Amino acid sequence: MKPKSPEEARLRTILNSMVEAVFVTDEKGRVTLTNEALDELIAKDVRGRRAKNVIKSKELKVAIRRARKKDKATDVELETEIGDRQHTFFAQVAPLPQGAGVVTVLHDVTRLKDADRIRRDFVANASHELRTPLTAIRGFAETLLHGAAEDPAARERFLNAILRHTLRLQRLAEDLTLLAKSESPQHDFLDVPTDVRAVCRESIASLDTFAKKKSIRVTLRAPEEPVLIVTSPRALDGALINLVENAIKYSPDGSEVRVSVTREEETVTVAISDDGPGIPPKYHERIFERFYRVDKGRSRDEGGTGLGLSITRHLVNRMDGTLELQSAPGEGTTFRLVLPLDVPVDD
Numbered sequence: 001m002k003p004k005s006p007e008e009a010r011l012r013t014i015l016n017s018m019v020e021a022v023f024v025t026d027e028k029g030r031v032t033l034t035n036e037a038l039d040e041l042i043a044k045d046v047r048g049r050r051a052k053n054v055i056k057s058k059e060l061k062v063a064i065r066r067a068r069k070k071d072k073a074t075d076v077e078l079e080t081e082i083g084d085r086q087h088t089f090f091a092q093v094a095p096l097p098q099g100a101g102v103v104t105v106l107h108d109v110t111r112l113k114d115a116d117r118i119r120r121d122f123v124a125n126a127s128h129e130l131r132t133p134l135t136a137i138r139g140f141a142e143t144l145l146h147g148a149a150e151d152p153a154a155r156e157r158f159l160n161a162i163l164r165h166t167l168r169l170q171r172l173a174e175d176l177t178l179l180a181k182s183e184s185p186q187h188d189f190l191d192v193p194t195d196v197r198a199v200c201r202e203s204i205a206s207l208d209t210f211a212k213k214k215s216i217r218v219t220l221r222a223p224e225e226p227v228l229i230v231t232s233p234r235a236l237d238g239a240l241i242n243l244v245e246n247a248i249k250y251s252p253d254g255s256e257v258r259v260s261v262t263r264e265e266e267t268v269t270v271a272i273s274d275d276g277p278g279i280p281p282k283y284h285e286r287i288f289e290r291f292y293r294v295d296k297g298r299s300r301d302e303g304g305t306g307l308g309l310s311i312t313r314h315l316v317n318r319m320d321g322t323l324e325l326q327s328a329p330g331e332g333t334t335f336r337l338v339l340p341l342d343v344p345v346d347d
Contacts, residue, residue: 133165222261250276
């Protein structure tokens with residue numbers, strides 16, 4: 001619809017420059033004007049329709065009715081489903097002069113709400129992860145102080161348990177530190193010419209003892225010539241160790257974990273595949289959340305902190321790469337780390 005006047009054209013330009021979704025209604029409650037942000041959000045023309053049908057929300061409907069009857073702005077927070085996703089909005093509803101209608105501004109705060117939920121979950125999960133080994137260490141120490149230290153067999157058993165839980169706390173502290181570094185823009189990972197094959201070999205070698213405990217063979221398939229990219233070898237090694245360690249951890253004893261390096265026209269892909277139980281599709285996004293585990297009991301038994309994949313995703317992002325997941329129950333799991341092929345140039 002073309003503007004009827006220069007003033008309307010100016011108003012429409014201003015509204016379309018806003019990131020917030022805006023719609024204006026007349027005195028009868030019908031929508032007369034929208035901006036591009038609202039049009040993209042709703043994905044259909046709502047002009048001429050009743051305001052209550054723009055976004056189906058009882059709270060918004062009440063706020064618009066109040067604004068029409070009172071010369072006073074109203075703020076309201078509302079949640080509604082648009083398309084296939086639940087959205088949270090902070091809505092500001094204000095009456096136009098002389099009762100000519102109402103203007104509604106919708107601030108989409110869905111991401112802020114999600115971030116707040118993740119933060120709260122992180123604090124709760126971190127507290128739980130710290131509390132469990134600390135409680136165990138305190139219990140074993142008190143038992144030793146109350147006489148168990150006099151029994152050599154009990155003393156050895158309790159001291160081993162204290163050591164095991166202390167090592168778990170140490171791993172958690174190290175992973176939290178690495179997570180903070182991977183998320184912090186102030187922490188620089190030095191980019192240098194890096195042979196992806198060599199980093200893969202080093203990462204696999206560092207997990208050799210762990211793999212042998214489960215009689216798992218880790219194989220590497222890579223080009224014969226060096227596969228050079230400009231990246232941080234430390235970040236790449238950290239990501240690969242997490243992915244290969246996970247593959248070993250969740251693979252059945254005596255199986256094989258396969259690592260392959262493929263060089264393409266503009267990218268280098270490192271794929272890590274296992275024959276483990278697989279991950280149901282509904283968990284494919286959530287497993288990258290901090291402390292999230294599909295099988296909580298088994299993960300703790302294996303000594304995991306629940307931070308590995310979250311750290312890996314951040315490290316891959318720092319390398320300007322992408323992390324892809326292919327998995328289904330009973331079909332094993334494959335992670336693909338795709339990195340840009342920036343071939344180093346000699347000075």
